[in-house]
Structure formats: C-alpha cells, structure tokens
Amino acid sequence: MIRQDLWHQLGGFDMRYAPAYYEDTYLCFAARDADYKVFYCHNSEVIHHEGITAGTDISSGYKAYQAINKKKFQAKWWNVLSTNHPAAPPQTSPEIAAFRFMAATNSS
Numbered sequence: 001m002i003r004q005d006l007w008h009q010l011g012g013f014d015m016r017y018a019p020a021y022y023e024d025t026y027l028c029f030a031a032r033d034a035d036y037k038v039f040y041c042h043n044s045e046v047i048h049h050e051g052i053t054a055g056t057d058i059s060s061g062y063k064a065y066q067a068i069n070k071k072k073f074q075a076k077w078w079n080v081l082s083t084n085h086p087a088a089p090p091q092t093s094p095e096i097a098a099f100r101f102m103a104a105t106n107s108s
Helices: 004-010 023-033 064-084 094-107
Strands: none
Touching (some): 023 064
C-alpha cells in the first residue's frame, strides 16, 4: 500500500525492472531514500506458488529477469545494501527479522 501522491512523486515502478522482479523492492528503497518509512507487517500471510507463472529456471524465459534485475537492483542500491543491510542468517524467523529491522531503525 502506498499513497497516490507518493507513488507519483517516486515515479511509480521503475521501468528498468520491466517486465518483472524487483520493481516492488525498488519502490520501497526509493520511498526510504525520500525519507519515508517502509513498514513490514509480520502478521501478513502471503501464499506464493513458486514457479507456477514463470517456472523456476532463472537461466531462460521470463524467469531470467529475476537474475537480471537482481544485478540491476544491487548496482543501484549497493551503497545502501552494503552499509545498512547486513545479511540475515539463514532461516531467520519473521520475529527476528522484525526485531533486527526495529533495532536498526531505532538506532538511526
């Protein structure tokens, strides 16, 4: 969910990520870069059926944009990713992820 005025201010989804993958993540980073807060709702439940739409092979077809756009995203946000986003340990629970986020937010 995003306010319409902020959506327009940020330019909506960045077309460099078309046709898919990372456009939503980019939008969150752009909002934070514009001094807005992005909230994670740990009580939300999303059911994602991996691979049903685009398969699971990231080396070809539509799914290849997942790897292509990951590189674009990392290049664009490398400074932020390397300084403010230490990697979470494997199998991190949502509670631990939320706590790490809040701790980082409260320290800045």
